Amino acid sequence: MQQLKKIGALLIVLGTFVVLDLRFSASLNPYLMQMVIYAGINIMLAVSLNLINGFTGQFSIGHAGFMAIGAYSAATFTYYLGPHLLTSSFLPQVISKWLIFIIALSTGGFVAALAGVLVGIPSLRLKGDYLAIVTLGFGEIIRVVILNIDAVGGARGFADIPGYTSLFWVLALATLTVVVIRNLVYSSHGRAFLSVREDEIAAEAMGINTTYYKVIAFVIGAFFAGVAGGLFAHYLLYLHTNSFTFMKSIEIIIMVVLGGMGSITGSIVAAIILTLLPEALRPVKEYRLVIYSGLLIVMMLTRPQGIFGVREFSWKWLKDKILRRSAQAI
Amino acid sequence: MVNGITWGSIYALIALGYTMVYGVLRLINFAHGDVYMVGAFAGYYSSRWFGVHEEPNLAGAVLVTLTSMAVCAVLGVVIERFAYKPLRKKPRLAALITAIGVSLLLENGGQLVFGADPKFFPQIILSKEIDVSGVIITSQQLIVLASTVLILLILQYIVHHTKTGKAMRAVSFNRDAASLMGISVDKIITVTFVLGSALAGVAGVLVSLTNPKIDPIMGLLPGLKAFVAAVLGGIGNIPGAMLGGYIMGVAEVMVVGYVSSTLRDAIAFGILILILVLKPAGLLGSVSGDKV
Numbered sequence: 001m002q003q004l005k006k007i008g009a010l011l012i013v014l015g016t017f018v019v020l021d022l023r024f025s026a027s028l029n030p031y032l033m034q035m036v037i038y039a040g041i042n043i044m045l046a047v048s049l050n051l052i053n054g055f056t057g058q059f060s061i062g063h064a065g066f067m068a069i070g071a072y073s074a075a076t077f078t079y080y081l082g083p084h085l086l087t088s089s090f091l092p093q094v095i096s097k098w099l100i101f102i103i104a105l106s107t108g109g110f111v112a113a114l115a116g117v118l119v120g121i122p123s124l125r126l127k128g129d130y131l132a133i134v135t136l137g138f139g140e141i142i143r144v145v146i147l148n149i150d151a152v153g154g155a156r157g158f159a160d161i162p163g164y165t166s167l168f169w170v171l172a173l174a175t176l177t178v179v180v181i182r183n184l185v186y187s188s189h190g191r192a193f194l195s196v197r198e199d200e201i202a203a204e205a206m207g208i209n210t211t212y213y214k215v216i217a218f219v220i221g222a223f224f225a226g227v228a229g230g231l232f233a234h235y236l237l238y239l240h241t242n243s244f245t246f247m248k249s250i251e252i253i254i255m256v257v258l259g260g261m262g263s264i265t266g267s268i269v270a271a272i273i274l275t276l277l278p279e280a281l282r283p284v285k286e287y288r289l290v291i292y293s294g295l296l297i298v299m300m301l302t303r304p305q306g307i308f309g310v311r312e313f314s315w316k317w318l319k320d321k322i323l324r325r326s327a328q329a330i
Numbered sequence: 331m332v333n334g335i336t337w338g339s340i341y342a343l344i345a346l347g348y349t350m351v352y353g354v355l356r357l358i359n360f361a362h363g364d365v366y367m368v369g370a371f372a373g374y375y376s377s378r379w380f381g382v383h384e385e386p387n388l389a390g391a392v393l394v395t396l397t398s399m400a401v402c403a404v405l406g407v408v409i410e411r412f413a414y415k416p417l418r419k420k421p422r423l424a425a426l427i428t429a430i431g432v433s434l435l436l437e438n439g440g441q442l443v444f445g446a447d448p449k450f451f452p453q454i455i456l457s458k459e460i461d462v463s464g465v466i467i468t469s470q471q472l473i474v475l476a477s478t479v480l481i482l483l484i485l486q487y488i489v490h491h492t493k494t495g496k497a498m499r500a501v502s503f504n505r506d507a508a509s510l511m512g513i514s515v516d517k518i519i520t521v522t523f524v525l526g527s528a529l530a531g532v533a534g535v536l537v538s539l540t541n542p543k544i545d546p547i548m549g550l551l552p553g554l555k556a557f558v559a560a561v562l563g564g565i566g567n568i569p570g571a572m573l574g575g576y577i578m579g580v581a582e583v584m585v586v587g588y589v590s591s592t593l594r595d596a597i598a599f600g601i602l603i604l605i606l607v608l609k610p611a612g613l614l615g616s617v618s619g620d621k622v
Contacts, residue, residue, distance in 0.1 A: 126606055129356075133358070134606055136554070136599075137598075140595060140596065148593065246550075250434070257427055290438045296431035297432060301413070
């Protein structure tokens with residue numbers, strides 16, 4: 001029965017996305033569409049980074065590197081293997097395109113996850129500032145290496161990527177990311193992640209394999225960043241390493257910090273705000289980044305735990321709060 | 331090779347600032363690279379102000395350097411006072427993120443104030459080529475080397491032979507104990523920021539002598555690399571920062587010369603990761619265990 005309910009819920013959600021996709025992908029103004037898609041991708045990035053930074057407490061500032069790996073490997077797959085598979089496939093075109101896209105995104109995710117293992121291993125020996133600087137270095141190395149691979153365009157950029165990303169994919173995968181990470185955090189594994197964050201030595205004393213959990217956090221975080229990168233590549237149809245600089249990593253960190261380290265809903269809200277904010281600030285374009293960075297400093301000084309702190313937003317909490325307020329008023 | 335040593339000197343000067351601040355505050359001052367950028371711009375504007383760019387002379391160059399040191403020192407103190415001090419009791423991660431924020435603020439503020447397009451630093455010292463037994467060195471490079479060595483000696487003297495230096499070492503060893511011994515920790519931290527930022531100012535002027543193109547984001551990469559240099563030599567260790575800076579500069583120029591110029595930025599981080607994995611305390615650093 002429980003199982004059946006879950007499948008039903010899944011079908012309803014997917015159905016809604018398909019309807020939304022059909023309803024809006026043609027009629028919605030492309031500019032708004034782009035905002036929605038970027039917001040979705042940013043949600044995936046922020047939530048996956050939150051697993052590493054917020055829940056496991058490993059300060060990583062190289063998330064754009066994972067995104068770059070995912071984007072480039074997914075794009076390489078569809079660009080080099082896609083056409084062959086499409087012609088040799090006996091399935092209808094639409095379905096084979098879907099399959100290719102799914103395989104490409106998973107490839108992106110898995111290659112990024114592999115990189116996550118590589119970054120996770122030094123993190124066994126390092127903590128805090130040192131780990132931050134290693135992840136930063138790793139992100140830059142990835143970027144420079146990609147810049148030197150001619151098969152993916154090198155400094156010219158990688159053009160002519162098929163445009164498979166649609167509203168449906170972004171909504172579905174963003175939801176998937178949130179659900180998977182939420183379930184993970186609320187499982188017994190999630191308790192282990194939190195214990196590593198709170199006190200590594202105590203966690204170890206309680207018999208938690210801290211090394212294992214740190215690496216796992218990196219691997220899962222990197223996987224979803226890679227998938228987000230794949231979506232990004234197949235939306236923009238063109239990749240250049242300049243999209244994945246240190247600044248991109250910082251942008252994702254700001255989302256996590258602003259939303260609250262250790263709050264999934266916080267990351268979602270912050271990702272949406274920070275996707276829309278630059279557009280809203282367009283009239284004062286020159287001051288945009290100054291305001292951005294000023295905001296970050298003020299935020300850290302006044303409310304270092306972020307908008308939500310470690311709490312999650314829920315209707316119940318909001319209701320309780322409002323009820324308490326009105327009770328006080330009376 | 332000479333080029334590498336020149337760049338190494340610049341990295342070493344910036345790395346000294348990182349090392350000193352890290353020593354007393356245990357904070358990676360991400361904004362340090364941008365203080366160095368401000369130093370270069372302060373030098374640019376002051377050299378026009380004093381008219382040094384019209385008739386290059388040594389006294390004028392010294393004046394420009396001193397001005398830029400003063401500007402940077404003030405900036406460093408302001409940053410410390412407003413951005414880091416309120417967070418001293420908060421978790422270190424908060425301070426680290428604030429440091430990134432300050433760095434972004436300086437970069438973007440710099441683009442607003444100085445303009446985003448690169449400016450050309452005037453020649454405040456006449457360029458002359460000197461032949462030292464077959465190796466050609468320009469007078470600028472010689473000045474960079476000489477001033478770096480001089481500054482290192484002065485710094486060593488301050489840290490090891492003055493009362494303030496002793497207090498600095500005490501604070502970096504154990505802040506609470508130091509304050510119980512009657513050392514004003516706040517004052518020492520301010521002094522550290524003054525010294526570190528002034529060094530960044532010198533580095534900003536010196537780098538502009540050999541690479542006259544300056545722009546508001548010039549501090550980003552040298553800042554990161556200087557940090558790597560500081561880690562390489564063992565963070566919190568002054569001769570280590572110098573050694574790290576020189577190794578970094580030479581390694582980079584070697585890679586550009588013999589392998590590929592696009593790999594230049596990767597080498598720094600490659601070295602960093604190797605060092606951190608193999609010998610986390612750095613070349614000259616000492617291992618310190620974590621207290622429970």
